[in-house]
Every structure is written in C-alpha cells, then in structure tokens.
Amino acid sequence: MADVNEITQHLPGFNCGACGYKRCDLFAEALLNKEVKLEDCPFLLRERFKENYEILKEILEVSGISKKEEKYVGVIDGYEAEFLLKPLPNECSCRETLLIMDKKELKVGDYIKYRPLGCPIPHFAKIIDEYHGLYTIHVMGPCHRITKEEIEYKDVGIAIVVAFEGIVEGKVPEVGKTVKFIPKHCMMQKVHSGVVVQVEGKRVYIEGIDLKVF
Ligand code: SF4
Numbered sequence: 001m002a003d004v005n006e007i008t009q010h011l012p013g014f015n016c017g018a019c020g021y022k023r024c025d026l027f028a029e030a031l032l033n034k035e036v037k038l039e040d041c042p043f044l045l046r047e048r049f050k051e052n053y054e055i056l057k058e059i060l061e062v063s064g065i066s067k068k069e070e071k072y073v074g075v076i077d078g079y080e081a082e083f084l085l086k087p088l089p090n091e092c093s094c095r096e097t098l099l100i101m102d103k104k105e106l107k108v109g110d111y112i113k114y115r116p117l118g119c120p121i122p123h124f125a126k127i128i129d130e131y132h133g134l135y136t137i138h139v140m141g142p143c144h145r146i147t148k149e150e151i152e153y154k155d156v157g158i159a160i161v162v163a164f165e166g167i168v169e170g171k172v173p174e175v176g177k178t179v180k181f182i183p184k185h186c187m188m189q190k191v192h193s194g195v196v197v198q199v200e201g202k203r204v205y206i207e208g209i210d211l212k213v214f
Pocket residue numbers: 011012013014015016017018019020021022023024027040041042043
C-alpha cells in the first residue's frame with residue numbers, strides 16, 4: 001500500500017500551493033484520501049515531470065487509489081459546475097455578502113429574511129459582519145427551519161448577493177477566473193457564476209455573483 005512519503009518523493013517538490021495544498025506532502029495525503037487527482041498538480045502534466053507522472057499513476061493504480069471524476073451538476077437546470085462550495089470549518093453555510101436595499105436598522109447578530117435577486121426562494125440568515133454597507137451572512141435555512149415564533153427576524157425584501165466565500169470541493173480555481181459553482185447550502189442546488197478575487201489554499205472568495213449561467 002502506498003504511503004505519503006512514497007508519493008511525496010515523486011511529486012515536483014515545489015511546495016507552491018498551485019494544487020490547493022500548501023505543500024506536496026499534503027497533496028500526497030489528499031491523493032491517498034482520493035480527494036484529488038494527479039492532474040490537480042499542474043507540473044505533473046509538463047514534459048519535465050512526465051516520468052514522475054507515470055510512476056505516480058502506477059503507484060496509485062497498484063494500490064487501488066484513483067479519484068473518480070467528480071461531476072457537479074445543477075439539479076434544476078442541469079448545467080455542470082466546476083466545483084462545490086462548502087462552508088468554512090465549523091460554519092453552518094458558505095458566507096454570502098449581501099447588498100440590502102431596504103435600509104432598516106440592521107446590525108451584526110440580527111436575523112433577516114430576504115429573497116436573493118433571481119432566486120424564487122426566501123432565505124433566512126444571520127448577519128455576521130457589516131462592511132461599508134454590505135452585510136456578510138450565514139444562511140440559516142428556508143422558512144420551515146426558522147419561524148417567527150422561534151426567532152425574531154427582519155424582512156428586508158430583495159437582496160443582491162454580491163459575493164460568496166467558502167471551501168472548494170474539486171479543483172481550486174485561479175484568481176481572476178470566471179467560474180461556475182454550486183453553493184452546498186443552495187436549496188435549489190443551482191449553478192452560480194462569479195469571478196474569483198481571492199484564493200488561500202482551498203478557501204476562495206468569489207464576487208460578481210450571477211444566477212444566469214449558460
Ligand atoms: S502543485 Fe502541489 S503537488 Fe504540485 S508542486 Fe505545487 S505544492 Fe507540490
């Protein structure tokens with residue numbers, strides 16, 4: 001059975017993070033856990049590392065370790081996304097940043113009801129941050145999970161979702177790339193699009209969110 005050391009010694013050794021992991025040994029561990037595939041290290045596809053690629057492929061095949069091609073497909077429209085966006089560790093949903101037109105007095109800790117522009121489903125959320133008039137929230141769920149009897153919330157009407165932040169399941173995109181993704185908490189499992197503005201390991205911040213994906 002292959003182990004982390006055996007795999008690491010055949011990886012490029014740049015510890016550059018291009019695969020979404022800070023060091024090659026962490027990438028090796030992810031390979032053993034079938035969380036990634038060899039091709040997620042871009043250097044292994046280059047001529048210089050062709051031999052390493054073949055050796056690693058054989059090691060993984062012999063050990064019965066090779067990641068199945070994961071496909072992320074939107075339930076409603078059937079479009080294919082590049083990755084799933086999961087919550088940050090110990091958080092209940094990905095973070096959404098909202099532009100709220102209704103200027104009710106809102107503060108961190110408040111619960112709100114809103115309908116994202118372009119989405120038919122009312123959302124309930126908790127405000128976790130405020131910055132220059134934009135609110136960062138955790139989505140708490142649809143109405144059956146929070147009722148007025150259980151919790152006081154403010155109805156703010158339509159809100160524009162301007163950004164998402166979370167952890168990528170799948171191939172980590174580069175900064176500046178326009179991506180299609182599915183937020184794990186999305187009640188319709190609909191494909192969203194946006195532009196990646198920040199990447200830190202597998203943590204990404206995506207702005208310019210749009211539900212119109214072709
Ligand atoms: S992309 Fe990952 S595995 Fe490849 S050299 Fe960089 S850190 Fe190592």
